[in-house]
Amino acid sequence: MSALAIETHQLTRRFGELVAVNRLDLAIPTGTIYGFLGPNGSGKSTCLRMLTGLLLPSDGRVTVLGLPVPKQAEALRRRVGYMTQRFSLYEDLSVRENLAFVARVQGLGGRQARQRIHELLTAHDLTALSGQLAGSLSGGQRQRLALAAAVVHRPDLLFLDEPTSAVDPENRRDFWEKLFDLCDSGTSIVVSTHYMDEAERCHGLAILENGIKRADGSPEQLMNNLGATVVEVLTSDLRELKRALLALPGVQSAAQLGLRLRVLVDGRIEQPVNWLREQLPARLSEAELILVRPSLEDVFVSCTGGHS
């Protein structure tokens, strides 16, 4: 298998005047979990749909698992799994019946299908729910079933479109444990999200805004390469201070977090804490200023202008 699960060159999709995905270059290694991080409407779903061969690009080239897409989309179909944003299983079939249906569609029959369904029910903690109608499952249980259904045929590559937007943090954590299990057993995974904590779990990610890739790399690389330093400011009257800070040309953003302001200062300014005190001596005389490690959210704010 090629060392790259996905390679795109100048991938573009237009809808009329709107450019939903704009000249996207990607090189996603096999055996990793890769994330698309971006706000609503940034082009994540459009991009995933083109990578699966379901949507034709307006321009550019796509190779998935070594196959050109959409030309070889049919050959690819058996090798990829796709969990869409909406629950796309049958609500009036039981958990087991849903998996049996997907197994049939994927060409598994008889004993092979029964064995695989048993395996999936166990691996995704669905055994006790196997007779329950899918429509009566909780959000977290639905996600587990949808994931099990997406991997019935043991795909080499799995696409997940905002898989945990409807589940609580604990279920989200469990869901990610399953993704790491799948990745460890050789499945490459591409996942779209607008959650920072999910993006931080990915081996690599691309930050999208208005269909454009603003940055990519591992979360650590992105945080290390942030073109800004982060200063937290503890003081009173944060709203006024925030306005004053944002008026300074060297300040990229200032966000209130409880009793603190998290301030991104242009990385070219060498002593950001001293610089801030020099700019606003009266306002900051009583304040505590601390230089802190950047987070992925800081990276996101810095490269998108902060419209999360």
Ligand SMILES: Nc1ncnc2c1ncn2[C@@H]1O[C@H](COP(=O)(O)OP(=O)(O)OP(=O)(O)O)[C@@H](O)[C@H]1O
């Ligand atoms: N079939 C379509 N026809 C017209 N415009 C579309 C179509 N599909 C997507 N778009 C537009 O393309 C842009 C990108 O949408 P897309 O669904 O890819 O974003 P997204 O990042 O997945 O957003 P979300 O997080 O809300 O799912 C949006 O402005 C959307 O309205």
